[in-house]
Amino acid sequence: MAAPGRGVTIADVAARAGVAASTVSYVLSGKRSISPETAGRVMQAVADLGYHPHAGARSLASRRAGVIAMMLPLRDGMHLPVLMQFASGAVTEARRHDQDVLLMTADEGPAGLARVAASAIVDGLILMDVEVRDPRVEALRRLGLPSVLIGFPADAAGLTCVDLDFTAAGRACADYLRERGCGDIALLGASEAVYARRTGFAERVREGFLARSGPATVQPCPDDPVSVQRTVKELLAANPDLTGLAVHNEPAVGHVMHALADAGKRVGEDFHVVVIGPDEVAERVHPQLPSVLVPAETLAETAVRHLMRKLDGLDVPDSTLIEPQLTIR
Amino acid sequence: MAAPGRGVTIADVAARAGVAASTVSYVLSGKRSISPETAGRVMQAVADLGYHPHAGARSLASRRAGVIAMMLPLRDGMHLPVLMQFASGAVTEARRHDQDVLLMTADEGPAGLARVAASAIVDGLILMDVEVRDPRVEALRRLGLPSVLIGFPADAAGLTCVDLDFTAAGRACADYLRERGCGDIALLGASEAVYARRTGFAERVREGFLARSGPATVQPCPDDPVSVQRTVKELLAANPDLTGLAVHNEPAVGHVMHALADAGKRVGEDFHVVVIGPDEVAERVHPQLPSVLVPAETLAETAVRHLMRKLDGLDVPDSTLIEPQLTIR
DNA sequence: TTCCTCAATCGAAGCGCTTCGACGAAGTTT
DNA sequence: AAACTTCGTCGAAGCGCTTCGATTGAGGAA
Structure with a gap:
């Protein structure tokens, strides 16, 4: 089980199994066919000696570092x-x-x-x-x-690129709100700064959000408390029937909740909010909000x-x- | 600058500098003295070719993986x-x-x-x-x-072990509170569960906290809202002169603040609180609290x-x- | 039986590097 | 001037592994 001295090599394994070093290598890599008996003896020797191939040697010989x-x-x-x-x-x-x-x-x-x-x-x-x-x-x-x-x-x-499907995120939010019976919905977007370095990002969410039929508004918004308060007020004023809001602006979430409370909206009852952002942001407010998160x-x-x-x-x-x-x- | 084909080796560098491969190795490792002229030529060749030693080869030969x-x-x-x-x-x-x-x-x-x-x-x-x-x-x-x-x-x-000095953390809290003029202070500790697997931990903080002269109490406490509320009430009742509290119980911090507010204490003014825990815990309450943190x-x-x-x-x-x-x- | 094929195994040749021992060429001692 | 030291450099011997023929039997095809 334990390595005896320092460094069990493939030669040690080969000796114990009574085969050539190359045979051990082939057993381990499966790159050539080896009889079951031989393979068995080799594997036993590997286990007995606690052999693990030397990463450097392997990388040098095979041109694969692992x-x-x-x-x-x-x-x-x-x-x-x-x-x-x-x-x-x-x-x-x-x-x-x-x-x-x-x-x-x-x-x-x-x-x-x-x-x-x-x-x-x-x-x-x-x-x-x-x-x-x-x-x-x-x-x-x-x-x-x-x-x-x-x-x-x-x-x-x-x-080769992998990323979150932001369009789908926007769609999911719209769908969620509509399923809750919201007729008129809005997306409160991020401040410009956030998107400066990321392409498409905001637009894709927007697109997804608007892709679903029904009245929907999209409103970018800075994330300071005052701007958020004002923006929410304006949204509500412009759309008296607004009952659903998607917030794609992490720092603004708390402020949005305050603004809605001030406006007499009871979130989770006569008004629905969904967040696009990390769990914590959605969990830290009262009531906790549903959220679309990055499946990291x-x-x-x-x-x-x-x-x-x-x-x-x-x-x-x-x-x-x-x-x-x-x-x- | 850029590697030409695939894999610049030490031999390439040696050839370009007009020396033996071993010389290049010695220049790079500094393990033998090499004349400044030769070293200069070698370094130039290294730069010209964008040479980086093959990690596997190096590890194999030197028995050091880096x-x-x-x-x-x-x-x-x-x-x-x-x-x-x-x-x-x-x-x-x-x-x-x-x-x-x-x-x-x-x-x-x-x-x-x-x-x-x-x-x-x-x-x-x-x-x-x-x-x-x-x-x-x-x-x-x-x-x-x-x-x-x-x-x-x-x-x-x-x-070889390294860790945070918890005794010092306890001391630091006591000192902080005393410096704020608190005569009577208390340490609200963690629930037993938290320490189950960590040795000494809680005791060390306790020790440090009590090491400073003056009246001080230590009170373990579960972290649910009800227990916290009760524990804080009891502490205040038992020590009417209590004006400083150290909280070594992350989840309890918010509840502690509520309990203090209920008791009419104004934190930061006639009452002082210090947290032992991560920044975020101390930042998420109002007012934000001073805290002792792990210098990760x-x-x-x-x-x-x-x-x-x-x-x-x-x-x-x-x-x-x-x-x-x-x-x- | 003879020839061929194929599966199973071996031996040897590196992979790119470090390091050890040698070896001239100077420079120091005697 | 002979006998040592350094100093700077080189060549060769591995480090432990993979991989590429080559080799050996055994089983089939002819």
């Missing part, structure tokens, strides 16, 4: 719990494919990508939180390192799976949109 | 933002030492440790969120993989630095306690 890199925006930006869910999902899925995960921060930028690519320390890469004009994307294309991006850069040609784990699994396929030379769709989930609380 | 593993409790437990801060700090510090970081989940358990140790894929390991009776600790000892633990297991003999980044840096020293054969203290930080808002 490691993928994951570059996360570890400092800021994304919602932390979502990031963790993502990381966790990625590691778990990677292990399922017998791969390990190397963690990189976005700080390393293009130079970091060049380094890991050239040193062959990883076979591929998952790049999170890709922005519209991301210098790393250019580097990636130049390096030819197999990769999957989370998010869409301006020019996604030749790249699914995203991660999809990204890893796509990367594995690419590494195996199989093809994958250039662009994959993950269905959002609407959680009712 | 990678450390970090095993995080990626699923539950710890406060997520703190975890991220930790991960980010660790990666950054590791890169400073030219190391990469392999991310593992606690799910992999002892078997995962055995795997990474035997495959020599990493040189060392940082194990987060160690529990009193942690099966991984035993595995670690058996494997002899250089490591640093965050937290203290029951038997820490022969291991410092913890991570310390852990990585200690591990590096161990890998270099230098010695490090068995046990290191990190000073908590009291943030005033």
Whole structure:
């Protein structure tokens, strides 16, 4: 069970099983047929000695490191719990494919990508939180390192991208409100700043929201309390029949609730609100709101799976949109 | 700048600089003296070709992978933002030492440790969120993989551990309250459940809190609203002069504030409260409270630095306690 | 029986790097 | 001037693995 001294090698396993080292290798990789008896003896020896192939040697000989890199925006930006869910999902899925995960921060930028690519320390890469004009994307294309991006850069040609389906998120919100019997509904969007660096994002939600029949308004909105208060008031004034609101603006959620209370609306009863954003935002208000959230784990699994396929030379769709989930609380 | 075809090797660099491959290696590692002229030519060639040593080859030849593993409790437990801060700090510090970081989940358990140790894929390991009776600790000892633990297991003999100095945290709270002029102070502790798996933890805070002279009470407390409400009432009734409270019970903070308001105490004016816990808990109440928080980044840096020293054969203290930080808002 | 095929296994040749021992060429001691 | 030291560099020997022929029997086809 335990390793005896230091480093059980394939030669040790071969000796104990009474075969050549190459045979052990073939048993382990399954790349050539080996008789069941021999395979059995080899596996027994592997177990007895607690053998694990030396990762460096394997990578050198096979030109496959068995490691993928994951570059996360570890400092800021994304919602932390979502990031963790993502990381966790990625590691778990990677292990399922017998791969390990190397963690990189976005700080390393293009130079970091060049380094890991050239040193062959990883076979591929998952790049999170890709922005519209991301210098790393250019580097990636130049390096030819197999990769999957989370998010869409301006020019996604030749790249594999995965992201949340924002159009579907907008649709889901409209559907939710309509199912609650809301006739007139509105989408309170984000401030411009939030979308500055992300393409399409807001528009896609908007599109989805409006795609469903029935009267619907879309209203961008800054996220300070005063603007939110005013915007909500104006929306209600302009649409006396308004009974449903989708909020795609994380910081504004609390203020929206206040504004609605001030206007005499009882949320959950004669008025319905749904949030597009992380769980916590929707849970922290009273009453808790239903929300459409990023299925981080699914995203991660999809990204890893796509990367594995690419590494195996199989093809994958250039662009994959993950269905959002609407959680009712 | 860009790699020409696939894989610039040390031989390419050597050829371009007009030296032997070994010379290039020595220039890069600095393990033998090389004339400045030769070194210059080599470095130039390295830059010209965009050479990065093949990680696998290097690890095979030098028996050093240049990678450390970090095993995080990626699923539950710890406060997520703190975890991220930790991960980010660790990666950054590791890169400073030219190391990469392999991310593992606690799910992999002892078997995962055995795997990474035997495959020599990493040189060392940082194990987060160690529990009193942690099966991984035993595995670690058996494997002899250089490591640093965050937290203290029951038997820490022969291991390197780093953790927050909880006694100091307790002291800091008492000091804070006394400085605000509070004569009589109390510590509202956690429910037993929270500490079940962590040794000393609560006691250490208690000790630190009581270490300062002056009247002080310590009161454990479950975290449901009713118990908190009752506990606070009782504390106030028993100590009419109580004007300062330290809360070492994350979920209870909000309830404590309500109870105090009900009792007519104006926090920040005639009554003072300090929290031991993550920022967010202290920020989410009104008024925002001062808090003692886990300096995750410092913890991570310390852990990585200690591990590096161990890998270099230098010695490090068995046990290191990190000073908590009291943030005033 | 002889020839061919195919499954099962072996041996050897690297993968790209580090490191050890050697070896000239200077520079120091005697 | 002979005998040592450095100093700077080179060549070769692996590190542990995968992979590519080559080899050996055994079973079928002819």
